[in-house]
Amino acid sequence: MQHGKSLEAQIKAKAAEIGFAACGIARADAAPKAGVRLRAWLADGSHGSMIWMEERAHHRESPAGLWPEVRSIIALGMSYAPATDPLALAGEGGIGRISVYAQGGDYHDVIKRRLKELARWLVGAAPGADVKVFVDTAPVMEKPLSEAAGLGWQGKHTNLVSREHGSWLFLGAIYTTLDLTPDNAGRTTCGSCDACLSACPTNAFPAPFRLDARRCISYLTIEHKGPIPTEFREAIGNRIYGCDDCLAVCPWNKFAAAAQANQAFLPRAELVAPELRDLLQLDDAAFREVFAGSPIKRIGRDRMVRNCLIAAGNSGDAGLVPVVASLLEDPTAEVRGAAIWALRQLDAGRWMAERKARLAVEADPEVLAEWAVQGPPPRGRI
Structure with missing residues (x-):
């Protein structure tokens, strides 16, 4: 450990060096209500055909459910802030719209590689520590854990919102057996704004902070198999993979600098306006x-x-x-x-x-x- 510098400070400095735009720490039990909300959401059927969320709910609802030895969570975010307006191609006839996050390289590969680099460094800095890294595909509640670690808060569209990076953060997590000093949790700062709810073309939000995936264009175009329900087809417009509408209209995005986006996520020319x-x-x-x-x-x-x-x-x-x-x-x-x-x-x-x-x-x-x-x-x- 560097003299005079806490391990927590070193972790954050190393994370920034590797390319993470945000890093915070939470106790493993810092988001107890997340599991309750998850169970209610599943019971309501709002997950649609994503049966894998049901099957591993016992792992997903709390970090200890997945790994009993975990003591602390290092939550990390990598910016993919777009350089252009994600809504610019709305209604452009023969052009298909692809969600910003999918226009570049596969974020799973990029983030997991960086998480492993940080985890290796951490094991070297704190011998005896055990770690596990997770990004998206694992049964981990990244958004409430990131909120607990102070990266931002879950907005009314249920996605994480950051004061510094708006809605454009890929999230990952490192679970560790270390007892680390936690950061202050993020606080909801949406106020009376309902821009994200009003922007949804298919009315996928039955209430603020609640998403019905069965009505969400991202779910319908990515997760849903078989025919897309007729009632949503015209509302899909020219979106062919995902939807950015509720993210793009968030006022906090005015603070998100596109220059902070990792170069690995720059869009491929052929996927910007196919x-x-x-x-x-x-x-x-x-x-x-x-x-x-x-x-x-x-x-x-x-x-x-x-x-x-x-x-x-x-x-x-x-x-x-x-x-x-x-x-x-x-x-x-x-x-x-x-x-x-x-x-x-x-x-x-x-x-x-x-x-x-x-x-x-x-x-x-x-x-x-x-x-x-x-x-x-x-x-x-x-």
């Missing part, structure tokens, strides 16, 4: 090539094309009709069903002609349900 026409023509091999090294890769080609078809249907771009119609032949029911909806939105006459030809040969019940839509076609889309 053409729907190009994405709709991807086969599995091409999808894997385009999204290599991206968190988007995990949803697979079929779900991405499904999302792009919903965006195409909302685009009003008749030039997309040929490629949309070609996907009526796709071997995947999820894609065929979305193509039917998109075609009806763009060209009702073509949709009716295709319907007559295809109803007799289609066997999948969900695809048949798309063809069975009754009533007049959308106005202005013929």
Whole structure:
């Protein structure tokens, strides 16, 4: 240990040197209400089809549930503040919108590498300490733990908000057996502001500080398998992977400097404003090539094309009709069903002609349900 400098101060200095924009410390039992809220949220079914959250709830609801020996949590945040307005491409017809966090390299890899570097240093600085590192995919409640460690507070949109970095922090944690001096917890500073709640296109917040994932565009485009519920399709607009609306409108973002973002998260040019026409023509091999090294890769080609078809249907771009119609032949029911909806939105006459030809040969019940839509076609889309 450096003379005259506490271990906690050294940890924070080392974290900053490695590239973390925020670092705080909490006791392992500092967020007892998080587990109660989690259980209530799961009981309400607000997690949708994310069964893995149910299955490991006993690990997730408290750090000790995952690792009984843990005494302290080192909470860390890495900025991915965007250099441009995340809402700039709203309504841009043939362009697909990808959430800011997914436009660059896979944050899981970057953050885990940095966490391991800090953990190795900590073991060297405090011999005998045991540590475990976690980022996102582990059953860890990063947001309430980060709030307990003073990185910020969970806003009304349920995401962490920082005074210095706004809504743009990737979170990670190091669990340790060390007894470290904790920081003061973050305090909610949302006041009467409800910008994030009002901005949600699908009304996914039944109340402040509560999210119904089943209505969230990020859930619908990333986690949800099968057809996207009809009631949300038009509200999705041209979003094809995730949604930044509730984050982007937060007033605290005016303090978030894009220059603080880690270089590893700079957007790839081809993912900033991708053409729907190009994405709709991807086969599995091409999808894997385009999204290599991206968190988007995990949803697979079929779900991405499904999302792009919903965006195409909302685009009003008749030039997309040929490629949309070609996907009526796709071997995947999820894609065929979305193509039917998109075609009806763009060209009702073509949709009716295709319907007559295809109803007799289609066997999948969900695809048949798309063809069975009754009533007049959308106005202005013929």
